[in-house]
Amino acid sequence: MTGSLLRVGVAGGSLAGLFSAALLHRAGHDVTVLERSRAGLARRGAGLVGQQDLFDVMARLGLxxxxxxxxxxxxxxxxxxxxxxxxxxxxxxxxxSWDYLYEGLRALIPSGQYRLGSAVTAVRAEGGGAVVQIEDGEELAFDLVVGADGLNSVVRTHVAPGRSANxxxxxxxxxxxxxxxxxxxxxxxxxxxxxxxxxxxxxxxxxxxxxxxxxxxxxxxxxxxxxxxxxxxxxxxxxxxxxxxxxxxxxxxxxxxxxxxxxxxxxxxxxxxxxxxxxxxxxxxxxxxxxxxxDYVAPQMSTESVALVGDAAAVVRPHRHGGRQSRR
The missing domain is CATH 3.30.9.60 (D-Amino Acid Oxidase; Chain A, domain 2)
Structure with missing residues (x-):
């Protein structure tokens, strides 16, 4: 790590994880995305309704x-x-198109930093940072872990122990x-x-x-x-x-x-x-x-060195997205 730049692990490689990873990578941080799917997520989505905040962040990312x-x-x-x-x-x-949006974001992450078949099974705080365990037993240390691992988030159980059920x-x-x-x-x-x-x-x-x-x-x-x-x-x-x-x-x-x-x-x-x-x-x-x-809303969004985004943090019913239908 150099200066204020961080080693960041993003658990979950769908849209929430990709947005987080792309923005952090653009800011110069060393980002690794850990996606549990072995085949990748291309062609997994359907459609979504674009709102202004989405267009704003896409412009920021050059997409x-x-x-x-x-x-x-x-x-x-x-x-x-x-x-x-x-x-x-x-x-x-x-x-x-969810597919096209996913592929545009995915292209912003260097291929070696988007790891398929890397399901996060546990997270623990250690040495001022956080360590994630992968299902094959491998452990990876990061300065910051972002939980973007969806509805049944493992990272959520670390941030909100005992209060993580949907x-x-x-x-x-x-x-x-x-x-x-x-x-x-x-x-x-x-x-x-x-x-x-x-x-x-x-x-x-x-x-x-x-x-x-x-x-x-x-x-x-x-x-x-x-x-x-x-x-x-x-x-x-x-x-x-x-x-x-x-x-x-x-x-x-x-x-x-x-x-x-x-x-x-x-x-x-x-x-x-x-x-x-x-x-x-x-x-x-x-x-x-x-x-x-x-339904789920986390009682807190972060602990030291670990943060939640997307459905890991709050599961919002599709009807409530800005008053208009939206969803992957």
Missing amino acids: NAVTRSGVEARERITLDRRGDIVYRDPTPQTQL RYVGYVTWRGLIPEGALPEPAAGVLLDRFAFYTAPRAHMLGYLVPGGDGQTTRGLRRYNWVWYRSMPLPDLASLMVECGHGPTDSSLAPGDLPADLRESLVRNAATELPREFAQAIAAESRPFLQAIY
Whole structure:
């Protein structure tokens, strides 16, 4: 270490970890990102709605090209059960590709400083800094550790011992991301180039266009991102996880995890419960994925030499992000 520059370990290599690592690296610090995935996170996300604070930090990092690749929805609409538009808001907004944003941030970190297959299993304070243990037993010492390891953060248990548990709130979000050309008529005519909503008791549906995986914004190369919030009691969530080959306490399904019969059941439920346009969008997704929704706010954000960011620090329900839908 030279002068005030620090050796920093960032636990978690998704967006929160990458933003932290990129800013620290840009400031001259020696940063190592420890990501538990062995294959990497490319193509793991869907879409997100860009807000001004995101655009500001991207500009600071020199990634204006990424933010310029957004797709603009010309208006926000709300559908009723029949598919009629019952509300219009002419305010335009920009949607981004999670994939393209991730890849832009990832490129800012030298390849040797982004370590895959490096799940952090423990953190302890030592010598004025912090030591992290990797699942293979390796220990790494840092001046500062940033916990960006998500919903089930290990670093959180060090910062907030005994107060690190999430609380399931009783609903999940089903998601899909399809080529815009897979959206049939009349759904395409209603949904494309708009941010659309449908609300019903104990359910909420929305969808919007995002760029292609490599940031394409040309018509025909974009993708449609849909999000269906549905009530699901905790025992049902546990049963679903087991049916999909997961542990009963798991909280998410990746694309391809949902068996064909359960995917067909989801499509049938959509046809029964949603406007036809949204039901067609769900039917067009062969590999829907799921995330259970939890609440958590850390009682403190840091201890000496260890800090929390992102979902490790606070799990914010998607509906509450600046009053507009957003999520990876």
